[in-house]
Amino acid sequence: MEALMISGNTKATREALFIALYQKAFPAAAKYVSKMGGSFDEAKDVFQDALVIYYEKAVSNQIAIHVNEKAYLLGITKNLWMQKYREDRPNVPFDSADIDTAFEDANEPATEKLMHYLETAGQKCMELLKSFYYDNLPVKKLADLFGYTSTHSATVQKYKCLEKVRDTVKQKSLTYEDFLK
Template sequence: MDLTTTLYREAFPHAARAIRRLGGDLDTARDLFHDAMIIYLEKSRSGHLQLDSSPVAYLVGITKILWLKTKRQQPRNETLDYLAHFISIPEDFYTHPEEEPLLEQLKAAGEKCLQLLQAFYYENMNMREIAETFDYSSPHSATVQKYKCLEKVRKSFSKTPCYAETIA
């Protein structure tokens, strides 16, 4: 058996194990290890190989470096599903209030205010249509009433804990 085959048999299992620990598979480990072997052989034949450790450690190290380079070049739009078993979100992390705080304040302003604001903001009615629908004397009266409703809601909402959290 020649030196290359012996080195391959000794070093490849270590390199494959290292790549598997880093998230790779056997085929990837094999390809990267072959590249590492070529680098090792070319450097040793050219006389530029300076080993501070064993040839096995050198080959495993080069394989790891090649793995990291390929991972760095891959796009980073992977899902985070693999992290699911590492982390967990406590069940009480998300609190679900019975109703939205703003909706509660709108309801507290009164049914007429709620209907007026709904007509203006959701049904896109203009002030003339609102004045006719809600029996106001003029569009100006409807505008004043809309302003009063908004102020009522703002004042009521500013006293809620949600408001304090929002502006903090």
């Protein structure tokens, strides 16, 4: 396994290994970051951070790769991107009165479009997403409230709900600007 070879070899060997890992895993990482709204430069930054984490774990023998290095690096990249996304995203608090008022305003075409695409995911998905994003319920509470066996199951279901909405938007080839018209 390549992770075991990092710590005891020469600089040239480590460089060759990093180049091989970069060639093997970076295209998938860049595709993921792009899909999640990031730029090519952001993908490079996040992936390089993932390589550093990989290297540090390999050198300290803390690494336990169960699939392969590419999947491991992609997992680190996804986690780093989501962390960056959460930190960079502005948090605007809503109270339930604001949400109810916004969705009742039928004169707002953006709200109508957004609600239409959220409804395509189904009522349970809408309730789950509302509970997480607007009511700010922790995942543990969501799992209990919606009857999931674990927080992981609730997280997976939340992701699936978001993917349903994303797929519908992609099928219609919509952009952010379409919601502002």
